[in-house]
Amino acid sequence: MMAKHTITRRKSRQIRVGSVLVGGDAPVTVQTMTNTKTEDVAATVAQIRAAKKAGADLVRVSVPTIAACEAFGEIRKQVDLPLIADIHFNYKCALKAAEMGADCLRINPGNIGSDAKVAEVIACARHHGVPIRIGVNAGSLEAELQTKYGEPNADALVESALRHIEILKKHNFEDFKVSLKASEVFMTVQAYRKLATLIDQPLHLGITEAGSLRSGAVKSSIGLGMLLADGIGDTIRISLAADPVEEVKVGWDILKSLHLRHRGINLVACPSCSRQMFDVIKTVNELESRLEDVSEPIDLAVIGCVVNGPGEAREAALGVAGGRPNSIYVDGSIQHKAHNEQLVDELEKLVRAKLAERKATA
Ligand code: SF4
Incomplete structure (x- = not known):
């Protein structure tokens, strides 16, 4: 039999997203995100179930409004996969989503607002025992960093992440994972490689706005392949302008190609x-x-x-x-x-x- 190459993974701290472990010696998990209206509970539940059948370990759901948080609670009751609530800016949605059973909050502490609001969200995450995912995206870098660096680049992405991390650390909150996404492959890879040397939290990998099914799958495979082959990455999401089931399938194909996981x-x-x-x-x-x-x-x-x-x-x-x-x-x-x-x-x-x-x- 042919000898199979083994990747030595970066040693990261382990966190728990519901029943699924991320980081440490846990297998690299595959996640996707629903693209239904969260308020449409039936459609969102159907999409989560289809993603699970295709092999998703985790699913992220947007909760942009309090009404969406209520729907999230209903969805939570109907599926058994850990769910990550995706929040931008509105800290009340973070509090509500945690109360509704979110297994992880995707929110950038630097975007929450006053110290009091930040403290409230962190206390809430701690109370419910849920981690936070910091998600830095080249398309929404802080204006100040854009001025400092002139344009989005790997250093700017890392600095943005470190600012958010700093806030969590100030509150002694270590239960988080980080993503640093850009649609440019080399920028993304460089940013993750740098951050991987600076923190020990798990890293969520992705190439953002990667594109259509074919071109996005190729771009993601190259970018994530370079990082995963280096041992970097604890959970992956393939962002495609396609059905979430396709994202899951491509994610699995990447992990299978690198002998990191096997399925089907x-x-x-x-x-x-x-x-x-x-x-x-x-x-x-x-x-x-x-x-x-x-x-x-x-x-x-x-x-x-x-x-x-x-x-x-x-x-x-x-x-x-x-x-x-x-x-x-x-x-x-x-x-x-x-x-x-x-x-x-x-x-x-x-x-x-x-x-x-x-x-x-x-
Ligand atoms: S491509 Fe397939 S059919 Fe053609 S020579 Fe190779 S093994 Fe044979």
Whole structure:
């Protein structure tokens, strides 16, 4: 078997977001954010459940008004995933969201206002045992920092974060995580690398406003990939102009590619060419959609011909190498042959049988 590279993660302090641990030796978590109207409880609950099914560990929900806080309370009762309440400026929303069962408050202490209001929010977070996420964004840097640095850059992002952190530390509040997002990959990476050396709190990674499904996934994979490969990052959110379920799927694909976490089918497929002995693309798409419910990790190789087929299929738990008929591999050796028209059914059956066998012997 091929040796797998192991990433040594930065040692961060651990915090708890509801039932989920973030930082320390906890696995890197995948989160997303709802884009429904929070007041529309049914739609928001449906979106959170879909995100959970796709593998989300945490979900963030905007609570811009007190009415949204009330809805948040209702949503909280209907889902079992830890929820992060996203608040900007309105400290009353932070207090209300915590009271309504938020598992984490995303609020920047520097934006809350007077010392008394800051103290009230921190006391409330402490009372409910919920952490705070400081979220610095290049698009909303303090005017003063924009003047100082001339334009958003990594140093400005870090200085902004340190100002917010300072406020929490002044109140002896250490239970927080930080994000430093920009839509420019290098700026984001540089900022996180710098902050990672200055604090020990967990870091929430993301490239903000990354773009559409494809371009955003690429940009996020590059930026987050560089950081995660360095061992930096305790929770990730892929910001896409797309369904939150897609954000979760891309998040998982990034973690799977780096062997940081494993979930569901890891499809190893060739791009196909004129040598293919069956329709590789159609087979892969069909299998991906049929096996969407699988959350246990399993490697499945789908390779169009004998050029790379036997090598890849032998490495996976299950695989097919194109031929006439095709060779089906189980645990590294050919188990039987299958004709093209049986291929998808056959592979789906084998995956499910393999998982059932593992469960029975666990
Ligand atoms: S494995 Fe075979 S079918 Fe697939 S891309 Fe390579 S040569 Fe083409």
